[in-house]
Amino acid sequence: MKRGHLAILTRTDEAPGLPDRAEAVRVAEAILFAAPAPMSADEIAARLPQGADVAAVLADLRATYAGRGVNLVRVAGRWAFRTASDLAYVLARDAVEPRRLSRAAMETLAIIAYHQPVTRAEIEEIRGVATSKGTLDTLLETGWIRLRGRRRAPGRPVTYGTTPTFLDHFGLDAVGDLPGLDELKGAGLLEGRVPQELSVPIPSDDLALREDEAPLDDDLFAPLEIEAGEGGA
Amino acid sequence: MKRGHLAILTRTDEAPGLPDRAEAVRVAEAILFAAPAPMSADEIAARLPQGADVAAVLADLRATYAGRGVNLVRVAGRWAFRTASDLAYVLARDAVEPRRLSRAAMETLAIIAYHQPVTRAEIEEIRGVATSKGTLDTLLETGWIRLRGRRRAPGRPVTYGTTPTFLDHFGLDAVGDLPGLDELKGAGLLEGRVPQELSVPIPSDDLALREDEAPLDDDLFAPLEIEAGEGGA
Amino acid sequence: MAVALAFDEVEPRERAEGDPALLVDVDGFEGPLDLLLELARRQKVDLQRISILALAEQYLHFVEEARRLRLELAADYLVMAAWLAYLKSRLLLPEPPKSEEPSAADLATALALRLRRLEGIRTAAEELAARDRLGRDVFPRGAPEPIEVRSRPLWEASLFDLLSAYARQRQHQFNARVTLQKRRVWSLAEAREALERLIGTAGDWTALDAYLAAYVARPEQRATVLASALSASLEMVREGQLLLRQDAPFAPLYARSPAAEAPR
Numbered sequence: 249m250k251r252g253h254l255a256i257l258t259r260t261d262e263a264p265g266l267p268d269r270a271e272a273v274r275v276a277e278a279i280l281f282a283a284p285a286p287m288s289a290d291e292i293a294a295r296l297p298q299g300a301d302v303a304a305v306l307a308d309l310r311a312t313y314a315g316r317g318v319n320l321v322r323v324a325g326r327w328a329f330r331t332a333s334d335l336a337y338v339l340a341r342d343a344v345e346p347r348r349l350s351r352a353a354m355e356t357l358a359i360i361a362y363h364q365p366v367t368r369a370e371i372e373e374i375r376g377v378a379t380s381k382g383t384l385d386t387l388l389e390t391g392w393i394r395l396r397g398r399r400r401a402p403g404r405p406v407t408y409g410t411t412p413t414f415l416d417h418f419g420l421d422a423v424g425d426l427p428g429l430d431e432l433k434g435a436g437l438l439e440g441r442v443p444q445e446l447s448v449p450i451p452s453d454d455l456a457l458r459e460d461e462a463p464l465d466d467d468l469f470a471p472l473e474i475e476a477g478e479g480g481a
Numbered sequence: 482m483k484r485g486h487l488a489i490l491t492r493t494d495e496a497p498g499l500p501d502r503a504e505a506v507r508v509a510e511a512i513l514f515a516a517p518a519p520m521s522a523d524e525i526a527a528r529l530p531q532g533a534d535v536a537a538v539l540a541d542l543r544a545t546y547a548g549r550g551v552n553l554v555r556v557a558g559r560w561a562f563r564t565a566s567d568l569a570y571v572l573a574r575d576a577v578e579p580r581r582l583s584r585a586a587m588e589t590l591a592i593i594a595y596h597q598p599v600t601r602a603e604i605e606e607i608r609g610v611a612t613s614k615g616t617l618d619t620l621l622e623t624g625w626i627r628l629r630g631r632r633r634a635p636g637r638p639v640t641y642g643t644t645p646t647f648l649d650h651f652g653l654d655a656v657g658d659l660p661g662l663d664e665l666k667g668a669g670l671l672e673g674r675v676p677q678e679l680s681v682p683i684p685s686d687d688l689a690l691r692e693d694e695a696p697l698d699d700d701l702f703a704p705l706e707i708e709a710g711e712g713g714a
Numbered sequence: 715m716a717v718a719l720a721f722d723e724v725e726p727r728e729r730a731e732g733d734p735a736l737l738v739d740v741d742g743f744e745g746p747l748d749l750l751l752e753l754a755r756r757q758k759v760d761l762q763r764i765s766i767l768a769l770a771e772q773y774l775h776f777v778e779e780a781r782r783l784r785l786e787l788a789a790d791y792l793v794m795a796a797w798l799a800y801l802k803s804r805l806l807l808p809e810p811p812k813s814e815e816p817s818a819a820d821l822a823t824a825l826a827l828r829l830r831r832l833e834g835i836r837t838a839a840e841e842l843a844a845r846d847r848l849g850r851d852v853f854p855r856g857a858p859e860p861i862e863v864r865s866r867p868l869w870e871a872s873l874f875d876l877l878s879a880y881a882r883q884r885q886h887q888f889n890a891r892v893t894l895q896k897r898r899v900w901s902l903a904e905a906r907e908a909l910e911r912l913i914g915t916a917g918d919w920t921a922l923d924a925y926l927a928a929y930v931a932r933p934e935q936r937a938t939v940l941a942s943a944l945s946a947s948l949e950m951v952r953e954g955q956l957l958l959r960q961d962a963p964f965a966p967l968y969a970r971s972p973a974a975e976a977p978r
Contacts, residue, residue: 277550278568281514284858295571317510321852331511331853333846338508338528339515339853349843352744358839374831376747377790417848427841428834437827437834515853564859573862580867584879587871591880607883611933623869651873660877662884670881 272300273308280309286326286416324415325422333419349390353383357392361414361426362438364451365396365407365461384408392417397461407461410453423451505533506541513542519559582623586616590625594647595659597684598629598640598694617641625650630694640694643686656684746794749773751829751836761830766822767805770798801825900929900938905946909956912969919959919968922947 276292293302306327310320313329321330331339349357356379359371372379387393392414398404410423420426432438433450457463512528513520526535539560543553546562554563564572582590589612592604604612620626625647631637643656653659662681665671690696743749753772754764777795780787804818816824846852912925926943930936947969950956959968 274550274565275568275571278564278571279550281551281562281855282564282572282859282861283855284860317507317512318514329514329855330848331515332507333852335508335511336846336851339511340850351839354839354843355835358835358842361842362835362838374828374835375744376828376832377745418842418845419848419852420845426838427845428838432834432838435830435834437831511853515856517856561857562855572859573864576863576865577868578865579870582869582871582875587875587879588883590871591876592883594876595880605932607887609886609932622867625869650869650871651876653873665877665881665884668877670878671885673885 268297269300269305269308272296272305273312275300276302276305276309280320280327280329283328286323286328288326292327321419322421323419324412326412328416330419349386350383352380353386356383357387357414360387360393360408361410361423362429362432362451364409364423364453365399365458366409367399367405367407369405371408390417395464397457397463398465400460400462404462406464415453423453426451501530502533502538502541505529505538506545508533509535509538509542513553513560513562516561519556519561521559525560582619583616585610585613586619589616590620593620593626593641594643594656595681595684597642597656597686598632598691599642600632600638600640602638604641628697630690630696631698633693633695637695639697645686648686656686659684746773746791747828747832749776749791750794750825751832754829761826761833764826764829766825767802770802770805773798774802900935900942902942902946902949905939905942906950909943909946909950909969913956913971913973917970919970922967922969925969 275296279292279295280287289302289306292306293300296302296305306320313320315332317332317335318329319332321328323330352375355375356371359374360366363370363374368379368384384393388395390413392411393408394411396407396409399407414420415422423429429451438450452458508529509525512525522535522539525539526533529535529538539553546553548565550565550568551562552565554561556563588608589604592607593599596603596607601612601617617626621628625644626641627644629640629642632640647653648655660668662671685691743752750769750773753776754761754769756772757764757768774795777787777791780791801818801821805822809817809819848854908926908929912920922943923940926939930939947956947958947967951958954972957970957972960966
């Protein structure tokens with residue numbers, strides 16, 4: 249709880265060794281409050297006074313805001329202030345109802361999230377029905393899923409995965425935090441039919457492609473059409 | 482709608498029987514955080530739990546945030562969270578923009594370097610044209626020149642000299658290392674016979690004032706204005 | 715592949731009374747697997763211990779019922795029906811000793827796994843949908859304050875620039891040596907000299923300002939030139955060497971030699 253002029257003093261004649269933790273917390277608080285999007289610890293650290301321990305500062309800040317009307321949360325591996333979820337009832341008035349996804353789209357999204365990287369054929373195998381192009385388009389439009397690459401397999405089908413926006417929207421720090429993931433994994437329900445030896449039954453939204461994935465290359469803008477032919481294969 | 486650990490928040494002395502003040506504070510905090518624009522007390526009151534004292538809630542919230550990285554402030558009669566004013570700097574990113582000195586500024590700088598300590602009138606005498614205030618301001622902004630003192634002469638004009646930053650930027654060890662006229666001629670920068678009377682004085686950027694210099698004293702912040710008046714005398 | 719079933723008849727759907735398990739309402743199902751899963755759920759047992767045989771029978775019964783009602787089932791429902799009929803027969807018949815095909819038990823297990831997988835992902839989808847969602851349950855800062863990009867100049871100048879700027883100045887002075895020395899103060903003597911030259915050349919009234927302008931080398935010299943010229947001219951008038959004329963206060967001053975004839 250220090251005031252401005254004091255803070256300036258601390259910045260200039262900085263005591264050797266311990267930088268002023270309280271000041272660093274204030275700075276992180278200001279940055280995160282102002283930020284239009286979640287920020288990584290590195291981005292925050294770059295703006296803290298020299299020598300500040302960003303992890304400790306964030307832990308402090310998180311503790312300070314726990315139980316308050318606004319909380320510091322980790323989403324998609326980044327940090328952001330969000331209103332406390334139990335206050336949704338007060339804020340719901342402001343809410344622009346997010347587009348309600350159809351059951352089919354929600355299921356498709358879940359399959360992409362839990363089984364990523366996953367191809368359209370694999371999604372269809374799990375759901376037992378064809379996936380309409382509209383469903384994938386809708387999901388791509390939300391910004392929650394993305395085309396990752398191409399499976400190194402006959403037909404080179406496009407692989408789908410989720411985005412950081414997906415994690416942000418659903419308040420997840422990482423895909424490893426998906427609800428019920430452990431149960432699904434434990435029950436052996438994440439193993440695909442496909443390349444047994446390559447399949448790691450853990451979803452990955454890692455930007456790096458897997459061994460069985462190739463880059464999308466230049467047909468990026470027409471993958472759905474190309475993939476459509478593959479359905480029967 | 483109360484959370485278990487909310488009790489921690491009840492730091493504000495809550496009178497028994499009144500509606501849960503801490504909860505009202507949380508609600509106000511969340512509403513103000515999520516608000517796209519400053520809100521009036523009435524707008525906030527309309528969303529608080531029934532019977533909550535909006536003035537007291539806002540006072541609480543303001544006190545909680547006083548001295549933090551973010552403050553609750555009144556803007557035009559409305560309430561909003563704003564970055565603490567002393568932390569404005571963390572919300573600004575310095576983009577380094579390379580800029581070149583104007584020819585006039587470069588010439589003025591050169592004269593200051595070679596003839597320091599030098600007054601504005603002396604610079605003008607050498608350059609043969611008036612030196613605009615803007616030129617000296619720009620040079621002061623570069624950090625390469627400084628106001629040294631005042632010449633002990635009628636009008637007490639300010640004397641200019643270079644700074645250590647100047648030496649650093651131009652890779653000079655000392656101002657004495659600036660090449661003389663003969664050397665400039667040798668380098669092909671000057672043509673013709675160097676007139677006898679055109680000798681260059683030995684420049685000095687010594688921090689100690691010369692005998693004919695007086696300290697700047699307390700009119701430090703208006704030296705140019707004062708000097709401007711001296712031209713006509 | 716049609717996802718929902720179409721009804722080819724306008725007549726209202728008949729419903730088997732009293733037995734919801736046999737309710738022929740394919741409208742809500744997304745394909746045969748979905749239908750199978752629903753049928754399996756109605757067995758009210760853990761999917762891991764489900765009777766695939768019973769499930770196959772229920773499915774086939776369902777398809778029969780649909781046919782009886784002359785509902786047109788999409789092809790994939792029929793494909794599934796054919797496969798389940800095959801599976802059912804395999805399950806009922808004794809397993810042939812060394813078969814190259816997968817055993818009936820394996821097929822049943824595979825089907826059960828598919829159903830469990832679908833059910834698992836459905837549960838996950840529901841849990842996902844029920845999470846606190848951004849913009850619905852939790853909110854970001856409503857008025858983010860964007861980072862302001864302040865441009866800080868990085869002054870660029872080389873030692874060469876500096877030296878050549880200085881040399882340029884000095885060079886200018888080499889060449890300008892012949893011009894008269896610039897002074898901060900124009901002396902009375904200089905003023906008098908200038909005015910005497912004026913008398914010598916101009917027989918007529920001459921505007922003093924315009925004449926003296928030639929002596930003002932720099933703007934800030936104007937004051938000293940005018941002041942000295944005025945003092946000198948007054949002295950010369952007193953001595954009878956100069957005539958001055960001014961038509962009105964602050965109007966231009968004119969000077970001429972008293973020796974010259976007034977043209978008038």
